[in-house]
Amino acid sequence: MKKKNSNIKAMALIDANNFYASCEQSINPYLRNKPIVILSNNDGCIIARSPEARILKIKMGAPYFKEKERLNKLNVTVLSSNYSLYGDMSKRLMNLLRNYCEEIEIYSIDEAFVSINRPNEKNLYPWAREVRSFIYQNLGITLTIGIGENKVRAKIANKLAKNIDSSAGIFDIVRIEDDNNYLKEISVDKVWGIGKQTSNWLKTKGVKNAKELRDIHEGEIVKKLGIVGKRLKLELKGNKCLPIEETKNPKKEIQVSRSFSKPITKLEDLTQALAIYAIRAAAKMRSQNLKSSTIRVFARTSHYSNRNYRRSACKKLINATDNTSTILKIIVALSKEIYNPEYKLSKAGVLMQDLTNCKYFQQSLINYESQEELKKSINLMTTIDLLNNRFNNKAITWAITKKTQEWAMNRNSLSKASTTNIKKIPIIVI
Ligand SMILES: [Mg+2]
Numbered sequence: 001m002k003k004k005n006s007n008i009k010a011m012a013l014i015d016a017n018n019f020y021a022s023c024e025q026s027i028n029p030y031l032r033n034k035p036i037v038i039l040s041n042n043d044g045c046i047i048a049r050s051p052e053a054r055i056l057k058i059k060m061g062a063p064y065f066k067e068k069e070r071l072n073k074l075n076v077t078v079l080s081s082n083y084s085l086y087g088d089m090s091k092r093l094m095n096l097l098r099n100y101c102e103e104i105e106i107y108s109i110d111e112a113f114v115s116i117n118r119p120n121e122k123n124l125y126p127w128a129r130e131v132r133s134f135i136y137q138n139l140g141i142t143l144t145i146g147i148g149e150n151k152v153r154a155k156i157a158n159k160l161a162k163n164i165d166s167s168a169g170i171f172d173i174v175r176i177e178d179d180n181n182y183l184k185e186i187s188v189d190k191v192w193g194i195g196k197q198t199s200n201w202l203k204t205k206g207v208k209n210a211k212e213l214r215d216i217h218e219g220e221i222v223k224k225l226g227i228v229g230k231r232l233k234l235e236l237k238g239n240k241c242l243p244i245e246e247t248k249n250p251k252k253e254i255q256v257s258r259s260f261s262k263p264i265t266k267l268e269d270l271t272q273a274l275a276i277y278a279i280r281a282a283a284k285m286r287s288q289n290l291k292s293s294t295i296r297v298f299a300r301t302s303h304y305s306n307r308n309y310r311r312s313a314c315k316k317l318i319n320a321t322d323n324t325s326t327i328l329k330i331i332v333a334l335s336k337e338i339y340n341p342e343y344k345l346s347k348a349g350v351l352m353q354d355l356t357n358c359k360y361f362q363q364s365l366i367n368y369e370s371q372e373e374l375k376k377s378i379n380l381m382t383t384i385d386l387l388n389n390r391f392n393n394k395a396i397t398w399a400i401t402k403k404t405q406e407w408a409m410n411r412n413s414l415s416k417a418s419t420t421n422i423k424k425i426p427i428i429v430i
Contacts, residue, residue, distance in 0.1 A: 010118040010147055010174060011244070013154040014097060014131070017142045017169075019110035020048035023089045024079055026140030027418040027426065036077040039064050042259050042410045043080055080411035088419045089139060096138055100131050103244040113151055115244050118174075128170040147172040151242050152235035155192040156210060160185065174238075183211035183236070193232055198225065210236060251288065256281040257349020260407040263302070264345045269407050270299060271335040275400045277350040278331045282324040285352050286385055291320035291361060292352035295327060297334045302346035309345075311338035318364045320356050323377045324384075328398060 016022060020038045025031045035053035037046045045063045056074055058067065064078070071078055090109045098104055101114035118124055128145040135143055146158025153173050160182055161171035173179055189199035191210050201224060207213050213221075214236035221229035231241040256277040264270050274297050285292060298312035313334045321327060331350065363369065369377075387395045394401075416424040 009102070009115050009240075010124060010172075011150055011154045011240075012101075012114050012116060012124075012128070012145055012147045013107075013151070013158040014112050014114060015144045015146075015158055016093060016110035017144055018048065018050055019090075019141070020081065020086055021050035021053075022141045023086050024082070024415055025050065026089070027085065028415060031077055034077060035074065036079060037071065038079050038081050039413075040081060042261060043412055044259075047081065078413055080414045082411075082415050082417070084417055084420050085415065089141070092139060092419075093135065093141065096135060097131070100127070100134070103246055105244045105246060106248075113154065113244055123175070124172055125170060128172075132169060142169065144169045145171075147174065149174055149238045150235045150240040151244075152192050152232060153238065156183070156186050159190060180211050183214060184209045186210040188213050191232070191236075193228065251290070251355060252353075253355060254281050254284050254288075254290070254292075254352040255349055256284070257298075257347060258409055259347045260345070261410040262407055264299075264348075264407050265341065265343075267336065267339045267341075270339055270345060270348060271332055272400055272403060272405065273348050273407060274299075274331050274335050274350055275328055275398065276405075277348070278327050279324055279398060279401065281350050281352050282322060282327050283385060283388070285355070286322050286381055289358045290352075290355040291322040291358055292327075292355055293317045293320035294353040295330050295334070296351040296353055297331060297338060297348070298351075299338050299345045299348040301343050305344065305346070307343060309340060309343040311340070313337040314353075316354075318367045319369065320354070320361060322358070323381060324398065326377075328400070 021036055024036060024038065025034075031050075033052060034050070035056055035058070036050045037053050037058060038048040039045065040047045043064055045061055046058065046067065047060070049058055049060065053076055056076065058071070058074075058076065068078075086109060093110070094104065094106050094112060097112055097114060101116050103115045105113040107113055116124065116127065124147050128147065131145065132143050135141055144158055144161045146154050146156065146161050147170075148154035148157045157171045157173040160173065161167045161169055163185065164171065173182065176182060187209055188194060188202050188207055189196065191213060194202070194213075202208075202213065202216075205216070205220070207216055214233060216233065218230065218233060221233055225232070235241050258273075258277065260273065264273065278295075294314055294316050296312060296314035298310070300310035301308055315330045315334060317330075384396045416426075418424050418426055
């Protein structure tokens with residue numbers, strides 16, 4: 001069945017291939033076309049692989065200590081995760097993509113839904129090829145582009161682009177005369193919006209792939225999934241139900257937490273770790289124009305420990321704040337509440353909760369800060385953020401972070417911050 005075209009606007013799901021590995025290969029040409037793997041925080045397990053590493057059948061999620069010897073034998077380069085690199089490359093990617101579309105919804109660190117104009121019957125392959133080569137030229141990253149009438153079908157087209165070797169990373173499902181055989185290739189649990197439970201239920205109904213889901217009796221799917229089911233069926237047929245959402249719903253909370261490289265037993269180490277996380281969380285909060293009125297900390301022992309311990313404590317504030325100095329005073333007090341010298345703590349974190357937008361900030365009638373104090377606080381924090389964004393994250397910080405951090409995360413094989421630190425920029429030696 002040909003979808004008689006329909007929407008002038010097409011949607012595409014653009015996704016970077018092997019994103020973390022590609023970022024590493026992009027800043028280090030020696031790694032191109034070589035097998036590499038990236039490890040999770042604390043160098044725990046394998047969370048990303050280059051295609052060359054996939055061919056060697058190195059498994060996703062495998063614990064590093066178990067694979068270490070084999071990786072060594074196979075000459076696989078092992079890297080710690082470098083989130084400042086991936087975050088920066090993602091920002092660059094999304095900014096470049098903006099030049100090529102009408103609207104963009106950043107869906108994850110390496111995925112975006114975009115909308116593009118398509119005059120009737122116009123071929124979008126030249127557009128997609130241009131986007132791919134532009135991004136490759138600028139960032140050294142390869143993209144997969146799936147084009148459809150809507151989000152659900154763009155996502156399916158993206159899967160097909162990955163599965164079909166001859167697609168060269170681009171697939172436009174709208175231009176397919178009869179899409180039944182293509183939809184049959186997509187198993188139902190791979191359809192966007194279908195979770196594990198729903199896919200199990202669908203399988204009991206004999207619905208195994210996207211085509212069968214499109215053709216399911218409407219009453220049945222609506223009874224089970226309500227409006228979501230109806231929308232899904234309509235999108236599979238080619239109607240557009242879900243718009244591109246350029247602005248995300250504001251966050252409910254901001255969390256910064258990490259595992260330690262060695263368990264912590266001293267209060268001053270716990271306080272220092274929480275302070276460092278709080279400095280990061282407060283900066284994150286300010287970058288989204290938010291303030292918090294509940295500050296929470298937690299610490300726990302390892303899941304593998306025989307003696308389990310987990311504590312959290314929080315402080316509710318009369319006036320919401322985004323001022324790091326104010327937050328740090330609270331963190332120091334809260335860390336004493338959760339500390340217990342009898343346990344070896346392996347992870348801790350800070351949460352900024354009850355977030356409100358600075359625009360709608362209301363002070364308490366009785367306990368309020370003067371306008372002058374507020375202005376001073378805003379100016380100071382803005383200046384610190386500006387300097388840290390311009391130079392590097394630690395240009396200006398609080399004294400508590402400067403003491404040696406024996407507990408800091410293991411990142412033994414971290415790549416350079418070539419895209420965010422001018423001192424780490426690659427040098428060509430002739
Ligand atoms: Mg990807």
